[in-house]
Amino acid sequence: MPSERVGVGLIGCGRIATLQVLGYLDHPRARMVAVCDRDAELVKRRRLEWGAARAYLDYTDLLADPEVDAVEILLPHHLHREVAIAALRAGKHVSLQKPPTLTLGELAEVEAAARTAGRRLRVFENFMYYPPHVKARELVQQGAIGEPISVRIKTAAGRFDDGWQVPASSQAWRMDPATCGGGPTCFDHGYHCFNMGRFFVAEPVERVHAWIHVNRFGPTSFYDGPAMITWKYAGVPKFGSWEVIASVGMRVPSKYYASDDRIEIHGVEGILWVNRCTGHLLDEPSLVLYRDGETRAWHDLEHDWAASFRLGGRDFVDALLEDRPAAQDAAEAAETLRFAIAAHVSACEAREVRLDEVGPETRARLPGLD
């Protein structure tokens, strides 16, 4: 980066922007230059809240702003490809929220635009920055549980009237696979969990089998859960699973979405548990290790979900200043997207699917929604 500070532009000022902005507000070498949203009242409010110099209604105007070095794209998924490519062509570095695009072909187009423009592209998946996840991976890599052989992820969704206030507009585009790319749980939230399926085990995921039940609440509303998704890593037998449980009568304490994610990693010599993420379902230490008849707990890790956004935002700025890639690069993101799409094909076609069956145009369809 030529300048001493990174000028940041944020495109999309909706629900998640309030957390995403933390890493930029917090960083001494980042400056919030501009915000953009097609909602005039919202963008005006955000500009004042975050002290941005300028507010735009049209993202092409933000991209023409010479003080913007890098953009964070926080838009409905069907717009990711178009806006990311426009930003890269305008010479901006891009942080693109997960899931990066609707298909692998679209992601390849964005990656090619980054290469041509000579600008950084990172796909932002915040679970990778959640301190208990980071510590758990560090422990796995240090051999704390021996060779990891099983990853089990559980998402527990609770009562819909709990947690964050999420505007209806933020839900509406997630109810349409044309704009979301799949459903709100298994594709949108799922990107995190598929990525966690890859985070602790070195071998690539080879094949997947999924049941995804689609619960309709009316003509324009559905929930893609409960779901049970299992997979096999390549080579020696190692398995993983992700279960989505919709406990619609249960309270899930959370400052954010009323849902929580727990992860259990078994190794040949021990077990690790990450006991929370988005919410605060159980009053247990965020990370626990069992080995050799003894249990060790970590009580002092930062475990508020917001920390993962703050740390992820900071890392993007640091990466630009240090001229290094930030996680995830497009190749890594493509593997997680491929995994997510393969699971959906499996659920639709009621069969085991190999990840190499996913082509550039394959989409994450949902059973009963075509």
Ligand SMILES: NC(=O)c1ccc[n+]([C@@H]2O[C@H](COP(=O)([O-])OP(=O)(O)OC[C@H]3O[C@@H](n4cnc5c(N)ncnc54)[C@H](O)[C@@H]3O)[C@@H](O)[C@H]2O)c1
């Ligand atoms: N990392 C996470 O845990 C996490 C959580 C939630 C959302 N997200 C991701 O963040 C992105 C945004 O999600 P959200 O929940 O904030 O959605 P949202 O609907 O709350 O916000 C999207 C915003 O984009 C604006 N917008 C739509 N079209 C536009 C256009 N053409 N030009 C300018 N503005 C436009 C809308 O007015 C809205 O304010 C998605 O990619 C989503 O997957 C990530």
